[in-house]
Amino acid sequence: MIQIEANPEEIYDIELEHSLLEANQKLAKENRGLLDRHGITAIDFMGAIGSGKTTLITRLVEKLKDRMGVAVFNGDATTSNDADTIAGYGVPVVQIATINGCHLDANVVGKACSKIDLKKLRLIFIENIGNLICPAEFPLGSKARVVVISVTEGPYMVRKHPHMFLGAQLVVINKIELAEIMGVSVEELARDVHRLKPDLKVIPTSCKTGAGLDDVAEAILAV
Amino acid sequence: MHELSIASSIVESVLTFAEGPPPRKIVKVLLQIGELTCVEPEQLAFCYTAITRETALEGSTLEIEPVKAEVVCRHCGYEGRPRYWDDALADTCIATLQCPRCDKATEAVGGHECTIRTIRYVEP
Numbered sequence A: 001m002i003q004i005e006a007n008p009e010e011i012y013d014i015e016l017e018h019s020l021l022e023a024n025q026k027l028a029k030e031n032r033g034l035l036d037r038h039g040i041t042a043i044d045f046m047g048a049i050g051s052g053k054t055t056l057i058t059r060l061v062e063k064l065k066d067r068m069g070v071a072v073f074n075g076d077a078t079t080s081n082d083a084d085t086i087a088g089y090g091v092p093v094v095q096i097a098t099i100n101g102c103h104l105d106a107n108v109v110g111k112a113c114s115k116i117d118l119k120k121l122r123l124i125f126i127e128n129i130g131n132l133i134c135p136a137e138f139p140l141g142s143k144a145r146v147v148v149i150s151v152t153e154g155p156y157m158v159r160k161h162p163h164m165f166l167g168a169q170l171v172v173i174n175k176i177e178l179a180e181i182m183g184v185s186v187e188e189l190a191r192d193v194h195r196l197k198p199d200l201k202v203i204p205t206s207c208k209t210g211a212g213l214d215d216v217a218e219a220i221l222a223v
Numbered sequence B: 001m002h003e004l005s006i007a008s009s010i011v012e013s014v015l016t017f018a019e020g021p022p023p024r025k026i027v028k029v030l031l032q033i034g035e036l037t038c039v040e041p042e043q044l045a046f047c048y049t050a051i052t053r054e055t056a057l058e059g060s061t062l063e064i065e066p067v068k069a070e071v072v073c074r075h076c077g078y079e080g081r082p083r084y085w086d087d088a089l090a091d092t093c094i095a096t097l098q099c100p101r102c103d104k105a106t107e108a109v110g111g112h113e114c115t116i117r118t119i120r121y122v123e124p
Helices: A022-037 A053-064 A081-087 A106-113 A162-166 A176-182 A186-196 A213-221 B002-019 B041-052
Strands: A011-019 A041-047 A070-076 A093-097 A123-127 A144-150 A170-174 A201-204 B025-034 B061-067 B070-072 B107-110 B114-122
Touching: A011 A022, A022 A041, A022 A106, A041 A053, A041 A213, A053 A070, A053 A081, A053 A123, A053 A213, A070 A081, A070 A106, A081 A093, A093 A106, A144 A213, A162 A186, A170 A186, A170 A213, A186 A201, A201 A213, B002 B025, B002 B041, B002 B114, B025 B041, B041 B061
Parallel strands: A041 A123, A041 A144, A070 A093, A070 A123, A144 A170, A170 A201, B025 B061
Antiparallel strands: A011 B114, B025 B114, B070 B107
């Protein structure tokens, strides 16, 4: 391996303050500005694969679509399965295929915004990639981040992904109808969340029974 | 993973500087990575070495300076280091947004840096 050894008299240092996350942050601010001007609240849903993000978004779309304009951006590595499901409810859906990407970014979300008519919308649900590490550093321009975990992922999901929770405004603990069989305590998961961020709202839900879904809808509309 | 995309951003920025004019030989890039940033320093350094091979930056090193998290509490006025959760899982201490003084929610005011701070170079 070549290593550069410099002669001490010839070395110069240039001092910068160049943020590497700035480019995405700037685009996120632009997205947020655009959405604010149209009176639209965008919600970024994050969670591991299988946590129930799509089902939760689908249930929320069912509940709200007759009261207000709702659109969904669906980030998926390779398939359009989720987007197709939601499109069946008659709301605008934009599929963002990320192929090898591990997170959505403000750039692709900005492009998705240009693909729909923003005029009659009140809510945009953005389903992020099923990954609880990478999306944390890449704001999209949403008004709030919702982290979805499920009891089927075990008792340590909060401890394993602290950064994700520190940046969230709402946590949904899903599939609570399976908590007993899984031997996972919803209360302990909620306690873990509050050890990280004391004021973070936690709503236990079951998309199967409908428990907690009205609370989630209310929390989203109050953002 | 996104360490690669961050390494690419670093290389892009530094290459622009290296081109000049006048052209410069880059010796070292100093990066500040905040404690609350979800970036793994070792992976980042590895990606940087891998992608600078056969470029004008080959042989330059990436040095990473960690920046500690700082929080403020609007409830009791505390300013300083965050409370750490040190028995969450083995090995790692997790910074939290729980006030070390009054237990309520704090806000982070430092620790989210992901910044090129200094480029050390030689003018041939």
